[in-house]
Amino acid sequence: MNRYLWIVLVLVGLAAPFVFYPVFVMQLLCFALFACAFNLLLGYTGLLSFGHAAFFGGAAYVTGFLVKHAGFTPGLGVLAGTAVAALMGYLFGSLAIRRQGIYFAMITLALAQVVYFVALKAPFTGGEDGLQDVPRGMLFGVIDLGHTYHVAGRPLELNLYYFVFAVFCLGFWLIYRAIHSPFGQVLKAIRENEPRTVSLGYRVDRFKLLAFVLSAALAGLAGSTKSLVFQLASLTDVNWHTSGEVVLMTLLGGLGTVLGPVVGAVTVVTLQSELSAIGSWVTAVIGATFVICVLAFRRGMVGELGKYLKRSL
Amino acid sequence: MHLSPQMVLAQLMLGLNNGVFYALLSLGLAVIFGLLNIINFAHGALYMLGAFVALLGYTTLGPLLGMPDFHLNYWAALIVAPLVVGLFGILIEKTMLKRLYKVDHLYGLLLTFGLALILEGVFSNYFNVSGTSYNGKPAILSGVVNLGFMFFPTYRLWSIGLSLVVCFGTWYVIERTKLGAYLRAGTENPSLVQAFGVNVPLMVTLTYGYGVALAAFAGVVAAPIYSVSPIMGAETIITVFAVVVIGGMGSIMGSIVTGLSLGMVEGLTKVIYPPAANTVIFFMMILVLLVKPEGLFGKDQ
Numbered sequence: 001m002n003r004y005l006w007i008v009l010v011l012v013g014l015a016a017p018f019v020f021y022p023v024f025v026m027q028l029l030c031f032a033l034f035a036c037a038f039n040l041l042l043g044y045t046g047l048l049s050f051g052h053a054a055f056f057g058g059a060a061y062v063t064g065f066l067v068k069h070a071g072f073t074p075g076l077g078v079l080a081g082t083a084v085a086a087l088m089g090y091l092f093g094s095l096a097i098r099r100q101g102i103y104f105a106m107i108t109l110a111l112a113q114v115v116y117f118v119a120l121k122a123p124f125t126g127g128e129d130g131l132q133d134v135p136r137g138m139l140f141g142v143i144d145l146g147h148t149y150h151v152a153g154r155p156l157e158l159n160l161y162y163f164v165f166a167v168f169c170l171g172f173w174l175i176y177r178a179i180h181s182p183f184g185q186v187l188k189a190i191r192e193n194e195p196r197t198v199s200l201g202y203r204v205d206r207f208k209l210l211a212f213v214l215s216a217a218l219a220g221l222a223g224s225t226k227s228l229v230f231q232l233a234s235l236t237d238v239n240w241h242t243s244g245e246v247v248l249m250t251l252l253g254g255l256g257t258v259l260g261p262v263v264g265a266v267t268v269v270t271l272q273s274e275l276s277a278i279g280s281w282v283t284a285v286i287g288a289t290f291v292i293c294v295l296a297f298r299r300g301m302v303g304e305l306g307k308y309l310k311r312s313l
Numbered sequence: 314m315h316l317s318p319q320m321v322l323a324q325l326m327l328g329l330n331n332g333v334f335y336a337l338l339s340l341g342l343a344v345i346f347g348l349l350n351i352i353n354f355a356h357g358a359l360y361m362l363g364a365f366v367a368l369l370g371y372t373t374l375g376p377l378l379g380m381p382d383f384h385l386n387y388w389a390a391l392i393v394a395p396l397v398v399g400l401f402g403i404l405i406e407k408t409m410l411k412r413l414y415k416v417d418h419l420y421g422l423l424l425t426f427g428l429a430l431i432l433e434g435v436f437s438n439y440f441n442v443s444g445t446s447y448n449g450k451p452a453i454l455s456g457v458v459n460l461g462f463m464f465f466p467t468y469r470l471w472s473i474g475l476s477l478v479v480c481f482g483t484w485y486v487i488e489r490t491k492l493g494a495y496l497r498a499g500t501e502n503p504s505l506v507q508a509f510g511v512n513v514p515l516m517v518t519l520t521y522g523y524g525v526a527l528a529a530f531a532g533v534v535a536a537p538i539y540s541v542s543p544i545m546g547a548e549t550i551i552t553v554f555a556v557v558v559i560g561g562m563g564s565i566m567g568s569i570v571t572g573l574s575l576g577m578v579e580g581l582t583k584v585i586y587p588p589a590a591n592t593v594i595f596f597m598m599i600l601v602l603l604v605k606p607e608g609l610f611g612k613d614q
Contacts, residue, residue, distance in 0.1 A: 295409060298416065
């Protein structure tokens with residue numbers, strides 16, 4: 001894709017906290033990374049996981065606990081959360097890839113529900129309250145992530161913001177590289193025609209498992225980062241609604257497009273925050289968006305744009 | 314730990330009571346999956362809708378019609394709720410699902426997931442999430458019966474019996490009648506069945522309607538036992554998905570038997586190790602995936 005577009009996007013990302021409310025932009029970045037990680041699985045490998053909240057929320061709990069109670073620095077906490085998510089991804093993935101299609105979705109959903117019950121009942125997760133007041137701490141022991149700058153009279157948590165932005169860029173770049181590597185080509189082959197990929201001599205299960213682990217780890221990275229931004233890991237993060245929302249973000253933005261999940265995440269998160277006043281109607285609006293998206297434009301926003309411009313975005 | 318046989322039997326009966334709902338719901342999912350090849354994520358929401366039709370019919374319908382003394386009673390709700398929800402299902406199939414048969418089956422799952430969210434969101438807005446109790450239980454079904462080893466609520470015994478009749482009735486129709494033969498043939502090869510002059514699209518519509526009517530029926534039967542809440546379906550459906558993965562959706566009898574036995578396994582766990590009661594079905598699923606990935610009664614791989 002166009003080099004100038006990337007430069008513009010990075011500049012927008014760098015300038016965003018001065019224009020918008022920084023915590024909101026950080027929320028967008030975390031969910032965008034989550035959706036990109038999910039897209040690697042659904043959009044490029046054709047596997048519908050309905051349990052990705054387990055990795056997102058599970059990592060948020062691990063990071064929250066380690067930073068709050070075990071004295072981990074934020075950097076180590078995020079690494080540990082990501083590692084646990086990857087491990088969970090390995091376990092879930094090994095089980096789920098034993099079945100295909102609809103069963104795959106149901107298995108991941110059921111496994112994620114186990115994680116939800118653990119988060120609800122385990123002694124170290126804070127039950128219904130979740131883990132609150134997670135400290136932001138010193139990154140690498142020197143950068144205070146909680147520091148607030150005052151720019152033109154606005155309090156801005158710039159250290160934290162640029163940390164989150166760097167995490168997002170790293171995750172996005174990893175996914176971009178994975179998609180455009182020979183590994184990514186095999187994933188697309190599996191999505192298009194699995195039996196044929198098998199007959200070409202690829203060990204499909206290994207590729208699927210690796211894609212699953214990668215996707216789970218990056219979803220965990222997003223969740224860990226989120227727990228530092230909001231200083232909170234809660235049941236919402238591991239709830240099946242969150243698994244559904246990430247599906248919607250990816251679908252709405254455009255399955256199997258590089259930028260689609262980012263656009264989808266921005267749309268869904270903005271929608272939720274704009275509509276937060278109407279209470280549980282939000283759930284109904286999210287549901288209706290799902291229905292319209294599935295019925296009317298399955299390519300998603302970026303996918304439709306790409307079709308119009310006749311190029312892959 | 315001391316386990317008295319009474320306690321075990323009592324939990325087994327309560328487990329069987331949960332099991333009949335798992336059986337009814339997984340049966341509906343299996344019937345729909347057989348012909349439509351989609352997994353109906355809205356099944357839980359439609360189960361909830363069935364319970365709400367019974368509840369609202371009892372409390373709100375009369376005042377709404379200007380007849381404050383009118384209550385849609387339990388017996389009528391057993392018929393009306395499945396009909397109303399079944400028609401609603403037919404509407405969904407006719408207007409939405411129908412457009413998705415030619416694309417990847419995952420879109421059917423996503424569409425019905427969206428529908429589930431809509432229903433849940435709308436009802437959460439008007440009703441308490443922690444539940445409303447249904448007071449329309451007929452007098453004849455209140456009280457307890459002596460089963461010899463325990464006193465068991467009459468209504469629960471009735472709900473087990475009635476649900477079993479409906480489950481096995483459905484099995485009989487599908488496996489032993491001519492109508493069922495069309496249905497099974499349609500599952501195997503819809504275009505061939507259509508070539509023989511059977512109206513397959515109509516059959517598909519009615520099958521979806523029947524599947525969701527079963528869910529609504531389960532909702533009405535469940536209403537006097539559990540409190541009626543907007544999220545009752547969401548919690549149940551995820552467990553039912555695990556049941557379906559364990560049993561495999563290839564066989565009607567398989568769905569019924571798996572549903573019943575997993576309910577009892579859950580009941581037993583409540584005696585042996587209570588904290589695991591919520592998750593034991595998911596662990597059974599993991600076990601089955603490791604040992605027999607296609608499911609106990611599965612034949613689809």
